[in-house]
Amino acid sequence: MSLLQEVWQAVKAIGTGMATVHKRVYEEAPTEFYPYVKPDLPPVSVQSLALVENEDGSERCIVCLQCERACPAQVITIERHRNPEGKGFLIDRFDIDLVNCMYCAACVEACPVSSIVTIQDFEMSTYDLQTLKADVDFLHEQARRARQWYSPKFGVEVRTEDGRIEKAPPEMQPGGLAEILKPAEEVDS
Amino acid sequence: MGLLGSDERPRDIVLGTLDDLINMARSRSMWPLTFGIACCAIEMMATWDPKIDADRFGMFFRNTPRQADVMIVSGTVNKKLAKRLRRLYDQMAEPKWVISMGACANQGGPFRQGYSVVEGVDKIVPVDVYIPGCPPRPEALLQALLLLRDKIADRELRYKKPRAIPTDYDVLAEPGKDGRLPVL
Amino acid sequence: MEARMKQERLYDEDVYTVHPEDYRALCERLAGEGYDFPRAISGIDMGYGLRVTLQLTRMKDLAKVTVRTDVPYDNPVVPSVTDLWPGVEWYEREAYDMLGLRFEGHPDLRRILLEDEWALHPLLKRYDTGGYPVPGWEPKPWPDPEPWAPPPPPEPEEAGEADEGGEAS
Amino acid sequence: MSTMSLEPVPGRSDEMIVNMGPQHPATHGVLRVVLGLEGERITRAVPHIGYLHRNHEKIEEARTYPMVIPYTDRMDYVSGTQNELPFVLAVEDMLGIEVPDRAKKIRTMFFELYRLASHLVWMGTAMLDLGAISPFLYTFWDREIILGIVEKTAGARMLPNYYTFGGVRRDVHPDFFKDVADFLDHMERRMVDYEHLVLESPVVHARTIGVGVLSKERAVARGVSGPVLRASGVAYDVRKAFPYDAYPDVEFEIPTSPDGDTYARFWVRFQEMYQSIRILRQLVELTPKTGPYKGKAPARIKPPAGERYRAVENSRGELGVLVVSDGTDKPYRVKHRGAAFSNLQIVPDLFEGAKFSDAIAILASLDPVFGEIDR
CATH class of the missing domain: 3.30.70.3270 (Alpha-Beta Plaits)
Known part of the structure; x- marks a missing residue:
């Protein structure tokens, strides 16, 4: 594999990874902010x-x-x-x-x-x-x-x-x- | 624990304020040690996942005991592991705190009748906060971390006494309860 | 060898019960028959002695087989089969650790789960859950007939008559 | 393999002995491996286990049959109800309990949900070992959704004590089938991302391809099972070989790879996740929405004297149990055959000759869980 190909592979892989991570930026965060918002547990939950x-x-x-x-x-x-x-x-x-x-x-x-x-x-x-x-x-x-x-x-x-x-x-x-x-x-x- | 805040302690304006400042800094940056043992360790990892996100409170895992403030004992401690646990605790720099997570770490839990299980991690290291549950929810661990934060913030530095470290070394010295029985 | 072996069919497995002296020979035969996947070795405290249960699967046609052998408490020695199936190495160590079974020819027979300094084999019935001796525990006498003895050959005609007689009356 | 102390062998002064674990950021729990190093190359490796030995087998002898089920949960704690199944199946066989068709399908749905959850945990922690942090955040995010579905029905997130003799303990929550279907849609989208982040990453390629090669014959003789065995080219899966519960009713494939290296083990686990999604899709359609969820079991479980071995294919391989009954209400002996216990035996084979950083990747690809190894 030539050096150019290797560089291209690396750039492509980093680009794919970055794009995948970047997609999540616009998703709604699943964080539930526990001490301020109490979680709503299902009624069969054994705590x-x-x-x-x-x-x-x-x-x-x-x-x-x-x-x-x-x-x-x-x-x-x-x-x-x-x-x-x-x-x-x-x-x-x-x-x-x-x-x-x-x-x-x-x-x-x-x-x-x-x-x-x-x-x-x-x-x-x-x-x-x-x-x-x-x-x-x-x-x-x-x-x-x-x-x-x-x-x-x-x-x-x-x-x-x-x-x-x-x-x-x-x-x-x-x-x-x-x-x-x-x-x-x-x-x- | 005589170090908890009480109304009787003398207040000093300058040093007292300094204490409060240091304690606030400490309580806002508790760094736990990466030390997972059993089932509770998975829930401990889940406490740092995006849903619960304990990073919000300035808590990050450190991989070496020298950099850690809090040890979360997350699982059953048996006699083989007890010595290693104790050594990790000794390697942590003062001030240091211990959270006992789950039934097994509290008092042996469902396995407490077994021949190799240490009945409670407080026989080896001093414990500050206990969490019941088997395993506790991630929110329960977060609540315990917040309880510990309150405890740290209430502590007065000038009256720091040496912490009572358990001297019950029987657990560490004796491999079995009757380890001197003849081999069959 | 055939005389000191009992063969039976239990659910979907062939179960061989052998004298400990024939255990190794039977295992070599089974290895030659193509049983290549060792599932487990389990030690069981039977009350009169210790039982070793070796479970094997043949990958080719998924046939399952179990080999059992009983050894007395005072001489719990079983030949090791680690050279035939390397996958039983840790299971033999575990059986030694938990029950004190000694596998002759095992390359590295030492405790695996407990520390080396431990002196008790906790899964024996003479100890309770906490590892303390059970008061008043006595070994049972060796079963009669011996576990590996094949059952007496049935006499079909007589047995059939007796059954019919029982039903009629 | 002989006992390895921390002193170097006389005449090999260039060998350095390194003690990895039991507290080590990359050992997945409390494994300790004593490594002999020559430069960066591993010459000897001796694993030491038992730091989580919890006396499962001894305590279970002192409990009645229904009481054993919650204890079995705590063996392979990442995959929850999967541990209960071999014990439940063995006792059902001994007593001849009939399980309703719907109960079998619900059991299988939980079984596959936990397989997905377990493989997600594996993916997160394996990538953490290889130095990537964001896959951990994403996989645990998805795992929370599975655990939410499980908790709505079974009452606990990780160790629910949900299966019982003859079926399951309670009927499913009204939202269960809809939740699972929604989650599968979500998961199929996510799998594309995971392929980008894990399987197609050149860093993963560089650290896993050709590393820790396990040959087919060696794998079988060592008693290795599950994804590790299938990555060496043996299509052995208890779900197909000795079908149980609802697996005869659904279509799925056994993915195998001929390579036997660390990358193949990663790849096989990915394909298993696709197969789990496929099985769950079929079961959402097949399972009757209402009906019996529990068969008729005697009030006091007293199997007749005898023994029974049953195995299931859990996330790590063949998880079996040998139940010996003496006719009383307590099992005489319960012997667990741990999949991860057998799989971990190949650590010396794979480590010797590898580089030290490869050891971490190999260990991650074996996916050990110490609750089941040490019991």
């Missing part, structure tokens, strides 16, 4: 765990220990006693070690009453690890602050402005496509 109470403030959890048995990282500790009036159990202690949790949502899959749910609060960084050893009050507080949460049994639930708990519209649900497509099929037939 933290919470323990939901019913609308009237009573406990949804029936303390069946299913989540404790299903947890792969073994971070859930539950102690319970029999309810003296009526049946069922009451919580003595419900701890989730959010430090060692692997956020796989196996506990949420196992929960038969959709009490333990996944929420989208990812801003959990801390100077002190002890703040992440969640007890039952901490988990309730997480649920009270959350606007939406997900559990496989009830799907995505949202908290309305007047404090009621409602099922989210099908556009937010995993598998909501079936519900969205159904009316169209009925109209067709």
Whole structure:
């Protein structure tokens, strides 16, 4: 290859590279400016765990220990006693070690009453690890602050402005496509 | 951590202002060390991608510990790696900070019961900010970096005490928990 | 050799269970038959001894084969097959590291994942997850019949009669 | 290959021993290679691994079958759900669980999305090793789009714990198919740019063509699989050889290159990305929009005593798992066959005789991921 050809090759390659990079200049930047604009996470996103109470403030959890048995990282500790009036159990202690949790949502899959749910609060960084050893009050507080949460049994639930708990519209649900497509099929037939 | 800002510390107009100036400069140019270990390292790289773009806050990766201010421990530290991690920390120039990213670095995470995993990187180096998650989102790492920035800005230079460095060297000295068992 | 080998079909693989002394000879035969792609060597603690599982694929027609051999705890020595398939070199080192299996003839048999100073082989069932000895762990007796013994030849007529009798009653 | 200490061999005083890693900007994680150098030429290379050994196999023996799935995620962490599949397939085989057709197709879509994500990470970091910074920014930009699609359905970006015995854990998000179709349009435009920046760059040519040549016979005997094997001219792909999930239903090719050098490995990964786009295009059309996403699995997973080996073709090659069951609800032994683990064994072969700067390019072309190598 002659020197001239080599020079031409180099110039051409640099030109192609520059043109490719230059094309991006006019594209919209994907930067999301995090601390000023909070990202809008999908409702099934697993960022933290919470323990939901019913609308009237009573406990949804029936303390069946299913989540404790299903947890792969073994971070859930539950102690319970029999309810003296009526049946069922009451919580003595419900701890989730959010430090060692692997956020796989196996506990949420196992929960038969959709009490333990996944929420989208990812801003959990801390100077002190002890703040992440969640007890039952901490988990309730997480649920009270959350606007939406997900559990496989009830799907995505949202908290309305007047404090009621409602099922989210099908556009937010995993598998909501079936519900969205159904009316169209009925109209067709 | 007695170095956090408190109302009781004496204020000095000249030196106090100088402290604030230096701290502001430091907190606005934190340079992390390129040290990826495991899953969290990919999310750490993603924090510097165009979507999250931590470059906005004056943070750039440095390839050598001599030039770095912040070490992001992004992944599981086992007993084989612990000595190397400690050496990297010792090579960094003061002032230096450590962010423990993810469950494994915090306390061993899902692998904490294993025979070779160090249960928390704070047994080897002093940690300033912990991030839960497995792996944490890039935004979570950015939040931790901003928390660290606040911490640096609050620090008072004149009352700088030697930082409490963990002396728990058992992890480094003993290869196995019962490494003296006879070979089968 | 044929007497101390059990052959069976498991899903889509041929499985050979052999006496450790015949392991090397069988591997040489399989290499001659064209099994060229080593998938893995796995060490398994069976409770009565250690099992080595070698898995091979033939690239030509994608036939799969598994070779197993069981060795006792007190003498876990298996001949190495690194010269036949260089790709098992790290797998043999890993099996040595995790279970203490010693591969005779391996060019560089030392620990691979743990440090050289470690004294325990953590994947043995006598240690728990944290590497501490499990209290009260005892090895099981060697199985009877021996794992490589071929099953007794079936006697079709008698077996058939017995089955029919069972169904009728 | 003998144990290599940091002292030079007596009589070879001109040899310099260099310790590369475990903390090294270009080693893709925590690999340590001890190199013997004569000038710029590498005379000996001994890789040391184990700096990320996390006791996967021991911990998985102490967990029940459903609990093992999130642990397998953390092996090849760049390619997410791909790691769950061999274990899930093996247990399904042992229990005889039927998987609905739609669930198979959804699984395959996630599998290929993660292959694209993994190859994008490879492209960014490999070019970073070769000294180019902008491809890293572009590939991670595109990877964020994939992870956004995955997170909408599976709940996590990287390690979603999404597959389960008999299908997937939850139905897809209503936007899923539209998002994937949009992303594929976007990706096809992007691939043109990537070809300009990577495959056609004279710098890449100069640093990769003829470097680190791996012969066909050597590759097979060393147990190398995936793009590294196919770049040496062997058309072995588990997706075609032992088809699983929805791969029999879709059309795709196995790109191979006869050269076996570093450039061929780059080229094969590029062609694989085109094939992934092709597979995803077909699956967007083929997958029923609604229907069952999970088959009937027993409440307590207790496979009968026995063992099963299943393998899938993940981004790095044949990722297999040998599950040994003793009839209880915990696996007796789980042995992972790592693709990157086997591929990394050829490091001494390829390094010896190469120049030091070539070593970085060769390592980048092998694409090791240490979660899977060290387990």
